[in-house]
Amino acid sequence: MIRLGVPSKGRLMEQTFDWFAERGVRLSRSGSDREYAGRVEGAQGVALVLLSAGEIPRELAAGRIELGVTGTDLVREKLAGWSSDLVELAPMGFGHADLILAVPDCWRDCVDLDDFAAIARDFRSEHGFRLRIATKYHRLVRAWLSAQEVADYQLVDSQGATEGTVANQTAEAIADITSSGETLRANNLRILDEPPILRSQATLFANRGAVGPALERFAAQLGLEMPDTPAPQEAAQG
Numbered sequence: 001m002i003r004l005g006v007p008s009k010g011r012l013m014e015q016t017f018d019w020f021a022e023r024g025v026r027l028s029r030s031g032s033d034r035e036y037a038g039r040v041e042g043a044q045g046v047a048l049v050l051l052s053a054g055e056i057p058r059e060l061a062a063g064r065i066e067l068g069v070t071g072t073d074l075v076r077e078k079l080a081g082w083s084s085d086l087v088e089l090a091p092m093g094f095g096h097a098d099l100i101l102a103v104p105d106c107w108r109d110c111v112d113l114d115d116f117a118a119i120a121r122d123f124r125s126e127h128g129f130r131l132r133i134a135t136k137y138h139r140l141v142r143a144w145l146s147a148q149e150v151a152d153y154q155l156v157d158s159q160g161a162t163e164g165t166v167a168n169q170t171a172e173a174i175a176d177i178t179s180s181g182e183t184l185r186a187n188n189l190r191i192l193d194e195p196p197i198l199r200s201q202a203t204l205f206a207n208r209g210a211v212g213p214a215l216e217r218f219a220a221q222l223g224l225e226m227p228d229t230p231a232p233q234e235a236a237q238g
């Protein structure tokens with residue numbers, strides 16, 4: 001049985017259902033809106049598992065589901081070395097969002113990351129603590145800042161309503177996902193003039209260990225080509 005993990009609510013769930021329907025596979029919730037059980041029509045040997053988008057990376061890596069739909073941001077954030085456990089089967093063309101660093105709009109002198117780094121350097125001596133960046137993307141933000149040699153900051157954990165932390169004075173800056181930019185604007189925040197930390201979209205992933213004839217048949221039914229993806233160490237060995 002191929003267990004397919006799909007986000008259990010909202011636009012991500014609906015667009016995932018539409019994506020599969022366009023490929024002849026009908027996914028649906030089997031009960032009421034509150035029941036997290038699902039049904040699959042049009043494919044043999046596939047079971048639908050409705051899960052939180054944030055839990056799908058871990059469930060895939062643990063082998064509790066063979067296929068899963070979630071954002072590339074969540075996979076890269078939650079799984080160190082994600083590509084040794086997972087294979088990307090198909091970007092799905094929705095759920096586009098950029099992970100960005102934003103500062104208060106009134107920080108007129110803070111346009112790019114160099115300005116931000118200079119402000120962060122001075123911040124500690126002026127305030128007695130390191131400049132705070134609120135985010136739920138700890139791994140990705142740390143890696144990005146460290147690659148650009150920015151070190152004078154601290155991350156404060158924010159699992160939701162992150163853009164509100166600046167007005168609430170629990171952070172000076174935020175790193176979060178944005179798509180229309182409306183939430184940032186409404187909270188008087190401005191994106192640094194830099195490429196995004198990550199461009200994310202909803203993607204169909206497979207557990208690397210589950211790749212085999214059954215999964216390949218289902219992928220072919222969806223019109224997908226299985227990527228030729230040796231595990232990272234095999235690739236390195238040539």
Ligand SMILES: Nc1ncnc2c1ncn2[C@@H]1O[C@H](COP(=O)(O)OP(=O)(O)OP(=O)(O)O)[C@@H](O)[C@H]1O
Pocket residue numbers: 010012051052053054055070071072073074095096097177178179180200
């Ligand atoms: N405004 C947005 N536009 C497009 N995609 C978004 C937006 N906000 C979040 N996403 C994407 O949707 C996916 C799920 O986001 P998130 O972790 O916020 O889920 P959630 O709806 O809070 O679910 P849960 O609470 O069940 O984990 C992520 O991959 C994220 O990049």
Ligand SMILES: O=P(O)(O)OC[C@H]1O[C@H](OP(=O)(O)OP(=O)(O)O)[C@H](O)[C@@H]1O
Pocket residue numbers: 159160161162163176177178179180181182183184
């Ligand atoms: O650029 P925009 O189109 O305004 O979208 C960005 C918002 O969407 C997401 O929040 P979500 O609604 O998923 O809630 P959250 O605060 O729980 O993350 C994200 O965390 C931003 O807050």
